[in-house]
Amino acid sequence: MPTMDQKTSQRTLLKWSLIGLAIRFLIMPFTMHTWDILFIYYFPYQGLKHGIFDIYHFIQQNFPDFHVPYYPPLAYFLTLGFLAILKFFLPQLDHFFGLFETWISTHGIGGGTIQYASLLANTQLYRTLFFLKIPYLMFDFGTAFLLFRLAKDLDKGVLCYQLWMLNPALLYDVYAVGQFDVIPVFLTTTALYAAVRNKKEWAVIFLSLGGLVKVYPAIFLPLFWILLGENMKERLKLLGVSLIPWMIVLIPLYISSNGYVLDSIFITHMLYNVTGGPIRKVLFIAGYACLLVSVVRGGAVACAKRVPLVNVTYLNALILLVFLLYILVGLTKFRYLVWLSPFLILAIAQDQKLAWLGVALLVFLAEVHLSGNQVQWGLFDPICPTFFASLPIMDSFLVAFTFPLAMIHKVSYFLFLGTTVVIGYRVWKRRNSY
Amino acid sequence: METAKFLLMTYGLMAIIMGGFIGSADQLPRSFLVFRDIGRAAQPDELVEIPPNHGIGQSFLCNFPNLSGIGFFVSSATGKPYGTLRFHLKESSWAAHGLFSATILSGELKPQNKPYELPLKQDLKRGFFYYVEWPPLADSQGKHYYFYLETAQNSDLKGQGSETVKVGKSKGNLAFITCCAWTGTLTEVGRYFWDKLNQDRPFWVGYGLLLLVTLAAIAANLPWRHKKGARGKGQEQT
Numbered sequence: 001m002p003t004m005d006q007k008t009s010q011r012t013l014l015k016w017s018l019i020g021l022a023i024r025f026l027i028m029p030f031t032m033h034t035w036d037i038l039f040i041y042y043f044p045y046q047g048l049k050h051g052i053f054d055i056y057h058f059i060q061q062n063f064p065d066f067h068v069p070y071y072p073p074l075a076y077f078l079t080l081g082f083l084a085i086l087k088f089f090l091p092q093l094d095h096f097f098g099l100f101e102t103w104i105s106t107h108g109i110g111g112g113t114i115q116y117a118s119l120l121a122n123t124q125l126y127r128t129l130f131f132l133k134i135p136y137l138m139f140d141f142g143t144a145f146l147l148f149r150l151a152k153d154l155d156k157g158v159l160c161y162q163l164w165m166l167n168p169a170l171l172y173d174v175y176a177v178g179q180f181d182v183i184p185v186f187l188t189t190t191a192l193y194a195a196v197r198n199k200k201e202w203a204v205i206f207l208s209l210g211g212l213v214k215v216y217p218a219i220f221l222p223l224f225w226i227l228l229g230e231n232m233k234e235r236l237k238l239l240g241v242s243l244i245p246w247m248i249v250l251i252p253l254y255i256s257s258n259g260y261v262l263d264s265i266f267i268t269h270m271l272y273n274v275t276g277g278p279i280r281k282v283l284f285i286a287g288y289a290c291l292l293v294s295v296v297r298g299g300a301v302a303c304a305k306r307v308p309l310v311n312v313t314y315l316n317a318l319i320l321l322v323f324l325l326y327i328l329v330g331l332t333k334f335r336y337l338v339w340l341s342p343f344l345i346l347a348i349a350q351d352q353k354l355a356w357l358g359v360a361l362l363v364f365l366a367e368v369h370l371s372g373n374q375v376q377w378g379l380f381d382p383i384c385p386t387f388f389a390s391l392p393i394m395d396s397f398l399v400a401f402t403f404p405l406a407m408i409h410k411v412s413y414f415l416f417l418g419t420t421v422v423i424g425y426r427v428w429k430r431r432n433s434y
Numbered sequence: 435m436e437t438a439k440f441l442l443m444t445y446g447l448m449a450i451i452m453g454g455f456i457g458s459a460d461q462l463p464r465s466f467l468v469f470r471d472i473g474r475a476a477q478p479d480e481l482v483e484i485p486p487n488h489g490i491g492q493s494f495l496c497n498f499p500n501l502s503g504i505g506f507f508v509s510s511a512t513g514k515p516y517g518t519l520r521f522h523l524k525e526s527s528w529a530a531h532g533l534f535s536a537t538i539l540s541g542e543l544k545p546q547n548k549p550y551e552l553p554l555k556q557d558l559k560r561g562f563f564y565y566v567e568w569p570p571l572a573d574s575q576g577k578h579y580y581f582y583l584e585t586a587q588n589s590d591l592k593g594q595g596s597e598t599v600k601v602g603k604s605k606g607n608l609a610f611i612t613c614c615a616w617t618g619t620l621t622e623v624g625r626y627f628w629d630k631l632n633q634d635r636p637f638w639v640g641y642g643l644l645l646l647v648t649l650a651a652i653a654a655n656l657p658w659r660h661k662k663g664a665r666g667k668g669q670e671q672t
Contacts, residue, residue: 011655014655015652015655015656016438018648018651018652018655019442019652021648022645022648022649022652023445025641025644025645025648026645029641112470114469114471114498115471115497118497118498121630122630122633124633124634124637125630126630126631126634126637126638127634127637130637130641159437159438162437162438163437163438163441165438166438166441166442166445168441348437352437355437371552371553372552372553373469373550373552383623383627384623384626384627386469386498386499386614386616386618387459387616387618387623387626389469389470389616390466390467390468390469390550390614390615390616391455391456391459391467392462392466392467392549392550393552395552396466396549396550396552397466397549399547399548399549399551399552400465400466400547400548400549402547
């Protein structure tokens, strides 16, 4: 197949950018999931209204019964910045969040999408949902551009770009549910890009910044310290550099919030929902330790052979393997697949059989985890709450006709685990091919 | 390239199937078109007994029209009440007349298969939600209701077995789920959507233009336009 030329690739990228934009625009105003996007923006809204720097202390003082910690500090400051601009397009924002505040003061953080979609139906809901999701587009297209640049040639770059534009996990999590996972995804991808370009300090800084938006990118820091540092001194230097963003952001907030800010990082009483019980944690740590050992050994071999170890394929494989390890032993949700999707896409560009395995992964996990109206038709409740909330899903028919749904879910779950193992094996096998 | 086109075609197909399903949703049996209002299918904090010839009640505010059912948590360890469990729905605890009553015999108190009872009840240990249903109450939105459960002992079988029903409670309230039916038509759905659109016309004009421009730009960048252009250029050069 002839290699694409520069002009054709630019045209193709433009076309697929427009296709991706159109799909996103069609989803954005009409979808939401319970209180996700409301919770994300409510506290920055309070921050904007009252000029608050330390939102954690504010929550402690004004919402003492809140059992859900707010996100890490950079998530707050970023969404505060977004809202400072978006508020000019949202004239009913005060009314919107006023109703939300009244609801949570009576019912707490609870209720389904139908409750919120009905409550907020007369507050320019579609406009608000659309504009609140607009900032995500920057990080979304930024990630797509990075994937294009990370690929080995133009053809693979265009493939990565196309797959990202059509990424179902991204469309679901970011534009339907309204979560901001695309921001740490962008920062983790940028860290990979910086590492491959030998900008080691920037690589660990981007990972640290990602950890201040949602905690998970921080898990890659030990890998990056070991892999990017050529000797112990350099590794310690990278460790020190990666702590700088955390110290700058967390220390002042720790003092002003009486330590409450740490709940946003360690989420102790919610950690179980993400990591699972002690056995799962031990399995993950053991698997991660094995990966670290392989990195150290790989570094020694590469050094002996005088070949570069830090390359896209190898680093991408390691990051992907950590994610696969997590979804194998942790308590994963369907929308967490967006975290690993850029790295899976890069792997697919190298090994296209992985595309079918990736689709299988999505399908099996969807069968297990998208098992209620709220995560399927219920996403469209803003269009007509009582109608979409009542629509049955496939499982509803299976239940009504007494199919063994529990068995189907168990089988899907094991197929999902098996697919994860197969993907992990293929990625591991090809980690050194560059 | 083929993977991307396959994904795009899949999305198109999904949109068609979803549109078709929505378009024919009002043909579905109405027992499928039910949504949950209050409550979650979650494990209650504690189990309490309803002794023989006693009752336990709960009031609630219905948020939507067409209240059509209530599910209450029953312990699997409920002994077979040698008698009956009665469910009553009233507008308040002091209302003289009830709106609906149902008698649940001991053999009937077991897990049912309701299409709206999702996610799966596999996380429910020690019991299940039992649903009582009735014809939808059209004007239920914004109204308070009261339901209570009472056990009636069968005097012939007195003393021959466990005679208590155990139900779930969370934060002092009975663990229950309210269900409302959708009894409308697709025209009403369309009308609701149109009303909401009309409330914010400036946004929809801007949004429509944005979408139109994006789609026009896609059309302008389709391959056939460039192939035609390339052929033209080639011919000129030769």
